[in-house]
Amino acid sequence: MKRTAFFISDGTGITAEALGNSLLAQFDSIQFEKITLPYIDSVQKAQEAVAQINKAGELDGARPLTFDTIVDSGIRGELSSADAFMVDIFGTFLSPLENELHSSSSYTVGKSHAISRDGGYEERIKAVNYALENDDGARTRYYDDADVILIGPSRSGKTPTCLYLALQYGIKAANYPLTEEDMEEQRIPSALQPHRQKLFGLTIDPNRLSAIRNERRPNSGYASLRQCMMEVSEAESMYRRERIPNLNTTDYSVEEISTRLLVQTGIERRAR
């Protein structure tokens, strides 16, 4: 049986989505249809949400689940008239936290928080620009400013990882593709030599790399398994020889690569 799950917030809904998705992922056997309702910041919008929730329940033949981070008690009150299994994310934890901290939360006093431009926001946008301008070895003269420089064969995951590190954590990450010439030289490319303590290597299963490259350039030498095996083997031997910390990205998402990189390097988040 299908169940519908709503992630509801007076803001972006990102927290409700993150927690709701994590919880639902624990129930393999059930199929969920997921709907996010962000910016439910008025009683009228809450009434519309209630209508949508109840309609989904009628269609499913089972009451929907809702995960909400609504702060305002009037809006929450309206929402709670829905025929749904409701998970009150903030309400559940804030009262015990208030006791622990001997302090009233803004939730209790009915004040909402936008994530808005605090929490290192400017750092994050600057880091995105840095990642874009120092992508793919395009420029090497700003490596002094880098927090980390990713190296690895083409399509091993460097660029998406740099962008995620920037957007999520405000970390300035450049990346430099190891070319065949670099491999043949059997040493760290000269542009990277002064920054070797910032290097982090990515590697990947050659079969997976070949599949990814084949989507870009089908049946090319670049995408051939032979070429991929050679490049991966040379990169890995450089990491070993030069003791460059590194990670095999084959089974990891960008989030996992990024967070594991932070653990391995000890780089501090500039924003969260």
Next chain:
Amino acid sequence: MKRTAFFISDGTGITAEALGNSLLAQFDSIQFEKITLPYIDSVQKAQEAVAQINKAGELDGARPLTFDTIVDSGIRGELSSADAFMVDIFGTFLSPLENELHSSSSYTVGKSHAISRDGGYEERIKAVNYALENDDGARTRYYDDADVILIGPSRSGKTPTCLYLALQYGIKAANYPLTEEDMEEQRIPSALQPHRQKLFGLTIDPNRLSAIRNERRPNSGYASLRQCMMEVSEAESMYRRERIPNLNTTDYSVEEISTRLLVQTGIERRAR
């Protein structure tokens, strides 16, 4: 008094961070030092975490807060020996959810879930590549593939928004900067004409725009308030005249711009 907060997970820690940060943001008056401990996936790592938590508590003179999404009961058991105020994110909600769904969660049976490469992961990486390759009007011939095409003055937030939409939601977003020439023509640029139903306009307070541009090119004509006022006014008048849905980004983060764009356009997430 400072309190230390730990976000602890056997995976990336992203859910624990998202919820923990949202909850702590409700307590304005207290200063928190935040530490993420991801990949706590063995009893030994849990013991090390306990030592770190207890040490922070001694330094602070107050017990730390922990927000965890640890699934394994052996690891959780070890963690719970710490002298901390512990928020068991999964445990709190999963038992009621199990009752509602008449189903056992993987949590109960001790199985962990990596976020890994499911949930539209390939879509997300393809969308990142799409955003990079169709940034800043670089190419216009792949606009047929776009889910949305952002337009607006230079530095109004188009590129970071496209990247966020791609990384978070797998949405293919191109962007096209409105140039002075475009403005003077007083019509939608010809490359955009066939795709006008995909257009979404960004606008921004001219003072803010001038400040952003001044960081890039100090004291340039490009960054002058006069130029910014002119470009913003022309862009806004184009949005009105052509009835292009649009958003003022001045007070919004990339997350807010992106989620509001989804609400206004009705574009569906391809991944979550």
